[in-house]
Amino acid sequence: MTADKCAIDVEELRKAYGHVQALDGLNLQVKRGEVHGFLGPNGAGKSTTIRILLGLIRADAGRARVLGADPWEDAVRLHERLAYVPGDVDLWPSLTGGEAIDLLGRLRGGLDQSKRDELCERFDLDTRKKGRTYSKGNRQKVALVAALASDVELLLLDEPTAGLDPLMEAVFQDCIREAVGLGRTVLLSSHILDQVEVLADRISIIRDGQVVETGTLEELRHLTRTHVAVITGAPVESLAAIPGVHGLKREGGQVRFDVDGSAMGAVVRELGVLGVSGLTATPPTLEQILLRYYAGGAR
Numbered sequence: 001m002t003a004d005k006c007a008i009d010v011e012e013l014r015k016a017y018g019h020v021q022a023l024d025g026l027n028l029q030v031k032r033g034e035v036h037g038f039l040g041p042n043g044a045g046k047s048t049t050i051r052i053l054l055g056l057i058r059a060d061a062g063r064a065r066v067l068g069a070d071p072w073e074d075a076v077r078l079h080e081r082l083a084y085v086p087g088d089v090d091l092w093p094s095l096t097g098g099e100a101i102d103l104l105g106r107l108r109g110g111l112d113q114s115k116r117d118e119l120c121e122r123f124d125l126d127t128r129k130k131g132r133t134y135s136k137g138n139r140q141k142v143a144l145v146a147a148l149a150s151d152v153e154l155l156l157l158d159e160p161t162a163g164l165d166p167l168m169e170a171v172f173q174d175c176i177r178e179a180v181g182l183g184r185t186v187l188l189s190s191h192i193l194d195q196v197e198v199l200a201d202r203i204s205i206i207r208d209g210q211v212v213e214t215g216t217l218e219e220l221r222h223l224t225r226t227h228v229a230v231i232t233g234a235p236v237e238s239l240a241a242i243p244g245v246h247g248l249k250r251e252g253g254q255v256r257f258d259v260d261g262s263a264m265g266a267v268v269r270e271l272g273v274l275g276v277s278g279l280t281a282t283p284p285t286l287e288q289i290l291l292r293y294y295a296g297g298a299r
Helices: 046-053 097-107 113-122 136-148 166-181 193-199 217-221 261-274 286-294
Strands: 006-017 020-031 035-039 061-066 082-085 154-158 185-189 202-207 210-215 225-231 245-251 254-260 278-282
Touching: 006 046, 006 185, 020 035, 020 046, 020 061, 020 185, 020 202, 020 210, 035 046, 035 193, 046 061, 046 154, 046 185, 082 136, 097 113, 097 136, 113 136, 113 166, 136 154, 136 166, 166 185, 166 193, 185 193, 193 286, 202 217, 202 286, 210 217, 217 286, 225 261, 254 261
Parallel strands: 035 185, 035 202, 082 154, 154 185
Antiparallel strands: 006 020, 006 061, 202 210, 225 254, 225 278, 245 254
């Protein structure tokens, strides 16, 4: 991917904390103008990667480019072009929410005042209260408003909706879609898998400091099994003989089984021969895909 099409370009990134290898040759590319889901269990290396992209820590080895610049050497200039929202926001206790938003905006070269006010209304944020009085959810809202109202090219979001209720979660999703519509790029790390499934154009799965898989959700679904339920009166021994079909059993008038993505074509052809009166195929959810990787079952 060329530099002009790549907002984040990481090659063979390594970082150790003493004897703990946090990143072990991580490769990650995020296209400009996309929402890229960045997923993995606690301790996989997500936060370390984001801190390197922000220029907060220096990698031991490898190469990282953010918007074409080195995040360690060009951190000050880059922070005028990006916004970061962590999963646990700390605010200045004596500043009001509005003052904190304006201060964060000035650090990024200013923000759109009308957009700021619109976002405060949409997130139902009372900007007159002091930071020390805010709940966790309201602190997240302050950071989100400041980021989304800024004129930046890249949003780095690490569990950005922690503490928000479902209504505000829906507002967040709408705001991200609008940001992408304006040409912004989003790196989204979240444990709310429904959120990533809805928003992400592509997804990278990180485990033990390495990206083990990258692709669209549909591409990743081909790597794991689809559950199939068929209504047929015909014998189904021929289905059981197809490599990639698992757990075939008849339950009442239905035949149920799981099938690997690579075997789906053969299954469909065999079903056409058998003749069926009903068919339901349920692709794996993002949660099921991740559990397969987290459990160490995927290569």
